[in-house]
Amino acid sequence: MRAIAVHRGEELPRVIDVPTPEPEPGEVLVETLRVGVDGTDHEVIKGTHGGFPPGDDYQILGHEAIGVVVDPTTTGFDVGDLVMPTVRRPPNGTNEYFERGEPDMAPDGQYVERGIVDAHGYMSEYFTSPAEFLVEIPESLAPHGFLVEPMSNAEKALEHAYATRSAFTWEPESALVLGNGPLGLLTLARLARDVDDLYCLGRRDRPDPSIDIIEKLGATYVDSRETPVPEIPAEHGHVDIAVEATGYAKHAFEVLDALAPNGVGALLGVPGDWSFEIEGGRLHREMVLQNKALVGSVNSHIPHFEDAIETVSSLPDWFVDDIVTEVVPAEDPSAAFERNTDQIKTAVEFVSPSER
Numbered sequence: 001m002r003a004i005a006v007h008r009g010e011e012l013p014r015v016i017d018v019p020t021p022e023p024e025p026g027e028v029l030v031e032t033l034r035v036g037v038d039g040t041d042h043e044v045i046k047g048t049h050g051g052f053p054p055g056d057d058y059q060i061l062g063h064e065a066i067g068v069v070v071d072p073t074t075t076g077f078d079v080g081d082l083v084m085p086t087v088r089r090p091p092n093g094t095n096e097y098f099e100r101g102e103p104d105m106a107p108d109g110q111y112v113e114r115g116i117v118d119a120h121g122y123m124s125e126y127f128t129s130p131a132e133f134l135v136e137i138p139e140s141l142a143p144h145g146f147l148v149e150p151m152s153n154a155e156k157a158l159e160h161a162y163a164t165r166s167a168f169t170w171e172p173e174s175a176l177v178l179g180n181g182p183l184g185l186l187t188l189a190r191l192a193r194d195v196d197d198l199y200c201l202g203r204r205d206r207p208d209p210s211i212d213i214i215e216k217l218g219a220t221y222v223d224s225r226e227t228p229v230p231e232i233p234a235e236h237g238h239v240d241i242a243v244e245a246t247g248y249a250k251h252a253f254e255v256l257d258a259l260a261p262n263g264v265g266a267l268l269g270v271p272g273d274w275s276f277e278i279e280g281g282r283l284h285r286e287m288v289l290q291n292k293a294l295v296g297s298v299n300s301h302i303p304h305f306e307d308a309i310e311t312v313s314s315l316p317d318w319f320v321d322d323i324v325t326e327v328v329p330a331e332d333p334s335a336a337f338e339r340n341t342d343q344i345k346t347a348v349e350f351v352s353p354s355e356r
């Protein structure tokens, strides 16, 4: 079958031929419709995040897949069900994190991530998965259901951010998203449901499709080249909640100054090593005396996918049309991996959702 993989020493993914996987009892064989591409895929291609499956000199990409069950084996799924796989799997049998249903909280070494960390991904005509790691997706999401996995990352980050504020009365009125890539824009759309006073940070000149989306969502675009993060204004002062999705490490600390007292910042970006100075004493004091919180968040699991299905189902049509800038055929997927300011979310198509 056709698969799209990155090879050791190569800079661009290419189409390869690999055997079609055979499902074991308890596993499901899924025919892939579409697979989304995000910043993490670019990090995997560059070799700055994740790793190849042990013993292999290539890695099949893709962790945002939607597909159709073609062989449910002994599971409760039916042929034709629309499904999306979660990303993490246990490396050796199982472990306490997976048994508790919290693989997203597993430390390094206690998980692999399909298409990212030490395991092949879903960017192939077929893939198999144990049934417990598949989420059923409503038919209406067949064309853009690949947005559910990245939205589930935002759902988890917001769940953890809100949890840090659950000990007191906290009603966020303003929010800032750092980053206008696909994760930042999905997070902004999710926050627009609950918060009126919204800001989103980028570093682009107009005209730019991501700035158009920010403004159509009713948010204010902030250019980091003109406005330092600590100075980002909100109608009533600084912001109650901030989500970092740039991968720009200084933002993890600068965001503390953008937060209002009792505010919370959630960090999602995955930067490389970078040493720089921060005003550690002042920021430490600020966090303590202003009751501020910072929380890191990675990955997501079934409950976050379920929340994300609801959120993605409620996104306005214009948002989906504007954020999904290109869907390219799996025979020639190179355009899905091009980085330019016209592209936001791209996806690779194996089977057209309308032809299944």
Ligand code: NAP
Residues within 6 Å of the ligand: 038, 039, 040, 043, 150, 153, 178, 179, 180, 181, 182, 183, 184, 201, 202, 203, 204, 224, 225, 245, 246, 247, 248, 267, 268, 269, 270, 271, 297, 298, 299, 300
């Ligand atoms: P992306 O496409 O690389 O988006 C990052 C965006 O941030 C880009 O639009 C970039 O602008 C902008 N940016 C970077 N530095 C900036 C700066 N100094 N000022 C203003 N804007 C800046 O990636 P993504 O898919 O949206 O993901 C965002 C980050 O989250 C990545 O680091 C990714 O690895 C990580 N991630 C984490 C999780 C998790 O579970 N924790 C999940 C998914 C992704 P330009 O395009 O103009 O350069």
Ligand code: BGC
Residues within 6 Å of the ligand: 038, 040, 041, 063, 087, 113, 116, 149, 150, 153, 298, 299, 300
């Ligand atoms: C994926 C997550 C993964 C994270 C870190 C993200 O792009 O969507 O599932 O845990 O990268 O590898």
Ligand code: ZN
Residues within 6 Å of the ligand: 038, 040, 063, 064, 150
């Ligand atoms: Zn991702």
